[in-house]
Amino acid sequence: MFEVVEAILSSTLEYYPALVFAALGATLSERSGVTNVGIEGMMRTGAFCAAVASITMPTPLGVCVGMLAGAGMAAIHGALSIHWRADQVVSGMALNLVALAGGTYLLEALYGPNGTPSIQQLSRWHVPGLAEVPLLRAFSGHSALTWLALVLPVVFHGIIYHTPWGLRLRAVGEKPHAVATLGLSVPGLRWMAVLGGGMLAGLGGASLSTAVLDRFEQHTPSGLGYMALAATVFGRWTPLGALLAGLFFAAGSALRIGLASSAPGLMTIIPQGFLLALPYLLTLVLLAVQGRRTHAPAALGVPYQQESR
């Protein structure tokens, strides 16, 4: 029994950083009023670039390259949606498609269809003492990103709710014109949020290719970006909500992996498809229950025009 719970817990801790970083990125961007459907594409770019960079440089530096790549994709999104007032969902979907096709092409052109060569994984932290305790030993042997993903949402909570910049960020997503009246730059604030969000999404992708795996593969984010998007909504556009929602979704995926590895008998009774569908079904049910009480930023998805009122 302990082994099953341990396997599920360990698998959850393996996957949740990617979801939490990406959901945090989406939260940041959407709090400023810019819808970010392109998270999946930014994750994919980040994962790819981090893996490629890590071939020639130390892996932590590679992760930074992945973050910059995510920000690069976010810059395209920012240019289109902030500067040129494009439809934000369209721009985001376009990024996803470009990242999907472009990533597939580059991967096969440079390394062949089986993925990049394997790289040095981020070093895993073995917490002394913890490895002997049953159940708690699941917390040992993860990369630093696992711990960062626990801390970062708290830091962002502090920034968003307890600093002047956070107040401006929240205001720009609710009433951009009021922010402009104060002499602050609406595009400037949004640019910061979108680029920061892209970096976080890139970090989420990089965590997949450098901590969970040791390479970039064809299917690396495989929809985790879209899941992170749901986690953002489910977490009500708050950093701590993103953390909890990310943990919840990761646990949902881990349930299947854990059960398959430790209780194969059960898998013959419950079809695997049910377990796979469970996190998504639960999300739908919970969103339906949450209903209209969701607190989407009022100006979300509305391109800002100084003279529109």
Add this chain to the structure above:
Amino acid sequence: MGERARAILPSVFSVFLALALCWVFIALTRDTQVASEAYLQMLRGGVGDWGAYLDGGRITLLTRPWGEAAIKAALLLLTGLSVAVAFKVGLFNIGAQGQMLLGALAAAVVGAQVQLPSALHVVAALLAAGVAGAFWALIAAWLKLVRGVHEVISTIMLNWVAVSLVDNWLVVGPLRAGAGTAVNITGTAEIQASAQLPRLLGEMSRLHLGFPLALAVALVLWVWLARLRTGFETRAVGLGPEAARAAGIPVTRRTAEAMGLAGALAGLAGAVLVLGTEMRYPGTLGAPYGFDGIAISLIGNNHPLGVTLSAVFFGILRAGGTRMQLLGVHKSYPELIQGLALLFVAGRQVWLALLAARRRPPPAPAEPQPAPETAAPPAQRPEVPRV
């Protein structure tokens, strides 16, 4: 610039820019000759090898590629129309993939399990697919209209639910061909001959009824949106739900109808895939057709005729893309072209600004972005046109 030119030109330029950019990519990774040859192969694979045919080749040199392009175009067109119809009421249907999956499954089940005379059987399978797709889309519509869940999130979730339940359970479990026996085939049982979409050119090509069917659907949608009252009301809801409600249009009802119709169209795409080419529900659908639909719809400016043009164009590229592999150029290039074209279409305002800047008497900068304190006095600085 006329209204129509404003609608069409950005898409056309975007497609050409994407084509040019991808040519440069191939030229950079290989060389210019390979790049040109690859594009030529892509064209030959899509519209036929005219050179070889005129040299005394057989007609199949033309009909085979046509068939392949038409098969691809039919799927792109139906999913594209699905996304476009939802757009008309202001909904973003990211769920075409899931709706198509359920439609394909319904068509495969009806095609294999039901006994009917030929023409009826095809119609029954198509209907079942449409209903299944509509059902899946209406869940998202209900969540949106009654519970206020944003359709982008709900349709993404529904996609995953559909993939999990169908690909990872039904198709490998209860509905697997020879379920309960030791036979190990991926996918469902093969559909009966009476449920197959008839081939139009016999053995000369894989071209089947799906393509003319998709074209007819596009035509009907165009007439409906442009000429009929309910079509007009649907568009009115998309342009401004508040104004539409004030004008006495049943906004909720029109929204639900449009979303159901979007799902039915995506479901139909699934049926065309199963009844026309796959002849069973395969292990997985293989390609993200639903996401292609988003690109096709947006490049076609969400207009039924624009979507048709864009679907046929990218159908040709897709069919020809497989032939680029002969040169060692990756087969995903057509998808990259499609993705880049969508990205450039998203920058519609950039194109419009460029086009407008060209028509101003004084030569405006290429990026008409008001620079702070240039030599020109502020009054004469070219303004970014507000559209």
